[in-house]
Amino acid sequence: MASSTNVEDSAQSRTGGASPPSPAGLRPKRGRRRWHNGIGTVPFLVYLGLFLVIPAISVVVTAFQSGAGTFTLSNFNEAVHGVYLKSFINSIQLSFAAAIVATVVGVLASLAVCASSNRIVRALVSSGSAVFANTGGVPLAFSFIATVGNFGVITKLLTDAGFNPYDHGFSLYSVLGLTIVYQYFLIPLMVLIMIPPIEALRKEWVDASSSLGATRAQFWRWVGIPLLAPPILAAFIVLFTDAFAAYATAEALTSGTIALVPIQLGALISGNVLAGQTNLGDALGAGMIAIVLVAGFLYAYVQRKASKWLR
Template sequence: MPDLTTTPQDPAARGGVLRSLTPWAGLLPFAAYTLLFLGVPVIAIVVGALQDPDTGAFTFANLGIATSGVYAKGFVTSIQLSIVTAVVPGIVGLLVAYAVQTSRSSVLKRAVSTASGVFANFGGVPLAFLFIATLGSSGMAVGWLKALGFDPYDHGFSLYTFTGIALVYMYFQIPMMVLVITPALEGLRPAWREAADNLGASSWQYWRIVGIPVLLPSFLGSVLLLFGSAFSAYATTQALTSGSLALTPIQIGSFLNGNVLSGQENVGKALGLGMVVIIGAVMVVYSLVQRRASRWLR
């Protein structure tokens, strides 16, 4: 009988196992990063949101507080602000991207692409200071308007209200829309327009039958992406309003700074859980829309 304990392993089999594991090896760093910086915090938020801070017992009281009163108003205001600063920049960004894409100037395309990349990533306290120095009550542009006899602050405008914050968000939301919608515009093949012209279709018929159906999934996906970006923004609004505007990220920041009532230490985690649920739902819809849009980008 052969000695099975001393039989060497087949080199071909060993090589096949290594080849099958090699593609997954590249995912290990990403998986570890995701688990450490996304999975662990989400688990901590879920556990804390359902835990009594005094006894550690399971409770829904934190969720009840987080979905009522001023905290419910914070969710409503945050969603309203995110919708406004997603839809309006989405439409404006689409028009700008289309105008640039149809231009024959390669210099213009490169300049707009570079500028959009810079503006889309400019935010936080520096952006707040930029708008305060420009459109604040003593800002440069407001001073010019006052010299012309028109004070916007006497006519209901204020940089520190919902309207002012929405205006500030559009500064980086429109360039972001230009960046994310440009690949979809590039997916509109010139051959489709030529075929429509050869068949006698008008410009409106081309857009109604071909252009809009092709762009719509990408447009909706881009708007959802802008919604998520606006919904989670914190530093710019905090620097402008100092918490006077009821927004969920600012309310969570207040809990992190220790401004809590006794027995409500975990309400901030409940607010965070609410944001995770909303952003998760948005990302699921975004994934479904992008799956449909990707068929036209191949």
């Protein structure tokens, strides 16, 4: 996330080292060696440029073009109206809610794990989170359909007990349902991110405050929360972007019935395009990149703040 700024820096320093021809006779050897040093990374950077940077740039450029190739803002105008505006609002709400829930649960769970002295529990939770954080997509959607879908096992159990959740406003195929399903990969991700900073808390800082006689409330007020706030905020941003970009789970679960940005964009790509909307998809894509970038900059800012504070 913090990468984008670094990337530019590095690109500058690299070309800075390579391109300006050094004054004749002055340190030619060093310049050549520097140039040689960079050459091994070229295939990697070319590959990345070809298959990631060019597609991304083409989306942004096309977003500003009309069907005839002239400059226009009408794609964006369309992207912030009607169903597309709704999809941006839905997506942001969904990602925000899902990330908040996962942050709270994840922090509590990480605290519980770190406070536990049981080695097996700790090993189980940390490797379990690493595995589950990589879960997602279609299989996840179907296993939740089997659980709390219309005919899911739990739905059936509850209905037999006289409480059908679908009669009381619950639906798996809604924003609420997606929020719940997303927890399955967001909570483990949160635990994975939060365990290291909380572990670090245990050591010197906790010892110091304990030996100085701080109570638990004092510890959290003056040490724990100020120290953990930046990593928690940074982790929240990571979760938000993760949820925002998720496509497979939402598509498999709702088959496009809820307006979300990735789903709308997917529909435009698969050819459900109305006349005169040729480059609308690119505008949606550019909008998604913009939102993720804003989140990324926030993340970089929080991280820098955190590391400055700690120095």
